[in-house]
Amino acid sequence: METPPTRAWDRLIRQEYVHGSLYTDEAIFREELEKIWYRTWVYVGHVSEIPQPNDYVLKTIGLEEIIMTRDRDGQVHLLHNRCPHRGNRVCVKHQGNARSFTCAYHGWNFGNDGQLKGYPYPSGYPDDKRKELGLGRVARMGIYNGFVFGALAADGPTLEQHLGPAKATLDNVCRNSPEGEILLNTGFLQHKVKANWKLLVENETDGYHPQVTHASIFDVADSGIGALYNENAASVTRAFGNGHSELDLRPEFRKFNEPMRWFGTTADRLPDYVAKMKAAYGEEQAHEIMVDGVRHVMIFPNLFIAEIQLFVLQPLSVNETVQHVTALQFKGAPDLNRRMRQQTMGSVGPAGFLLADDAEMYERTQMGVQQRNPEWLYLGRGSHREHTEPDGCVVGNVTDDMPSRHLWKHYQSLMEAA
Structure with a gap:
């Protein structure tokens, strides 16, 4: 293994800024492979x-x-x-x-x-x-x-230590199945974008862009999703540590207290699924699960789960990344699964609306960060109002840059490790 050069990472990563070269420097990408992809979980x-x-x-x-x-x-x-x-x-x-x-x-x-x-x-x-x-x-x-x-490294933190509080989000995904298991059996679509992998990681729990980037699809679909990503919404963003983060929309869904609203439907349209959930978890807990739904969670460095689908990020080079995406399927829920497949195709399929928006932003940003001025990217939105919960997780407004700031903090710790 080639010994990477010694860098002063604090010259590239500041509390509210990151240097543009972190997305464009080939030598940095090679060092990331050794210190992140080939060393961590x-x-x-x-x-x-x-x-x-x-x-x-x-x-x-x-x-x-x-x-x-x-x-x-x-x-x-x-x-x-x-x-x-x-x-x-x-x-x-x-x-x-x-x-x-x-x-x-x-x-x-x-x-x-x-x-x-x-x-x-x-x-x-x-x-x-x-x-x-x-x-x-x-x-x-x-x-x-x-x-x-x-x-790939023989030594290091255990998987449970790596996941930390983010384990609960994986538990949450599985609880949405009446049998407590998910299935990834519908095949993967592959989308290649000309962008650095970290741009995709940052985007996955960025609640600032949906109302702007996805405004057209929200309008066409007459969807209320955009309102969930609003500074005045109760939704929050949360950093779990170790680079993991989530967008938590549960506070908004709980205002309405309507099962399956998170999926854009009502319980009466999925009677078999609802009946199985009640049989599996009891009336009260099933109601809670079906109100809360599936959160948006990013497990660093490459697993993203977004309500109805799962993404796996694969870096190819400093400026190319493949997104592998598939529909989530809940074991024992054929009626819900069929609709999840259909919605996945509509949102992130070859002609999907949401992924096309995001892919355009990734590639425009990659072109932008290659420009020389300004050198630094500002990530300070909401730094004055984030707070730490009793379990150690950091919480901010859903529109804040907080997940990116904590991602870069973890990134720096990995890149500085001997």
């Missing part, structure tokens, strides 16, 4: 993507291609897609079901648990190499509520 995938024994799917951690597999005994594995012999990719199909992978270059064969099973002409090796030359394994893997995370 990164979301990889969900167990529902490999539901059957011997299922597999290709994923990424930074620029590293990872095979997420389920072996015949049901155990999940994260394997590097690189033959230890001459470095060839051993898996070329995006997903499938296979008990083993065979390198097409020299025929080495690996079980879906990563173990080397055999190779042609074994007499060419003085000793049996099968135990020592398996596929590389991601150093650490953790699964929380079906969400699979990997860390």
